[in-house]
Amino acid sequence: MDVTAAGAQLSRADALLDAFHGFRTELDAHYAQRERIVKLSRDVTALSKQLIFALHRIGGGRSRKQVFKEVEGKMADLRVLFEKLQGEVQGADFWRYQRSVSPGIQEYLEGFTFYYYLQHHSLPTLEEAQASLVPPTPQPAASASVPTSAPTNELSDTAATDQPVEAAPYFRVTIDDYLGGVADLTGELMRLAIASVGKNLSDSLAGGDGGGDFASIDKIGRLVREIKGEMDPLAPYAYWLPKKLQVLDQSLGKIENASYNLRIRGAEYKDSPAMLQALARRMAEGGGERRGGEEVEASA
Structure with a gap:
């Protein structure tokens, strides 16, 4: 075997080794991301169960107002978890990890529909369930008064920037x-x-x-x-x-x-x-x- 053939064979071996190193890196990243998603989903499940247990305390000596106030606090904690989870399931990753996310989402929807039923004595629609996963709209900052001599186009630009931007949901409810x-x-x-x-x-x-x-x-x-x-x-x-x-x-x-x-x-x-x-x-x-x-x- 001449030097050229040996060099070509070594190059092919190096290429294969580099390719498998890339596969290993990709799989390690995939498993790490899935573990993070599973952990967050379990946290959502645990907090949703606490929400359900709190709702069952209605009629047990606590007023509806007290129970609903506690539940709203847990809903706020759930939004924090959803915000973390949102970063892990962007785009096509949602469907890639949907089975890992699904148990937590279903437990949350169980708690949300129970909360909705106790409030309205009916079931929420799919659209209403999806709307519950929309982040709260931030309040617009108080803007300084615009001088009366400002041009009309500047006034319209200022009014446009003051309009609240509709937030996208954390992720899709299937x-x-x-x-x-x-x-x-x-x-x-x-x-x-x-x-x-x-x-x-x-x-x-x-x-x-x-x-x-x-x-x-x-x-x-x-x-x-x-x-x-x-x-x-x-x-x-x-x-x-x-x-x-x-x-x-x-x-x-x-x-x-x-x-x-x-x-x-x-x-x-x-x-x-x-x-x-x-x-x-x-x-x-x-x-x-x-x-x-x-x-x-x-x-x-």
Whole structure:
């Protein structure tokens, strides 16, 4: 082998080595970025869970105003995380790391839709969910007064600069993430319904008819049934949806059983305050099993 051939072979080896060094650098950067995104997504998930727990404190001795004030603080903390996450998922990187971001977004949407429901007694649209991820518009700085002798074009330029610029959202809310958040919301609605059952049963000890107020739990039940009716036809088109629908069915069953217990068992035990209190406690802790009253009676 002459010197020229040896040099050419060495050059090809160096080129391959340099190429693989480049691949290693690119993969290291990719893995590091994905780890940062996963960590931020987990932080969003944890803070969103805290937001949901705070919302469940409504009716537990704290006023709605106090709870909503605490929730707004957590929403502000979430925006800080979203701002950090935005820098990691710019452009095509959003779709590249969408599966890493999705769990945090769905948990946030679950909390946001729950917050929206408690405020408006309805579900937010996809557009409203997307609007919740738009950074707050900064207040324009107070500008000095413009002299009356200033030319007209200068006045128009000044007015144009004072117009607030519409901010872009931190990132896109996909239809899958929106549907996943709404599906997860049904679990929180079930807990809200069960809590209202326990409260209604306890309130009936004050001399009511044992049935309590059905409006809240019946409205929640209708909403969950509507969500189920809208999502069932979509199950063949989303691989992740059947599992969520299974959990949704369980939540709906607990709501219906809780309504049954509120109407029937509450009336049966209205003359027995101890059993009624035990039933209310079991409803709040166990999810409202239909045979809860019989079990209470057997253990009494």
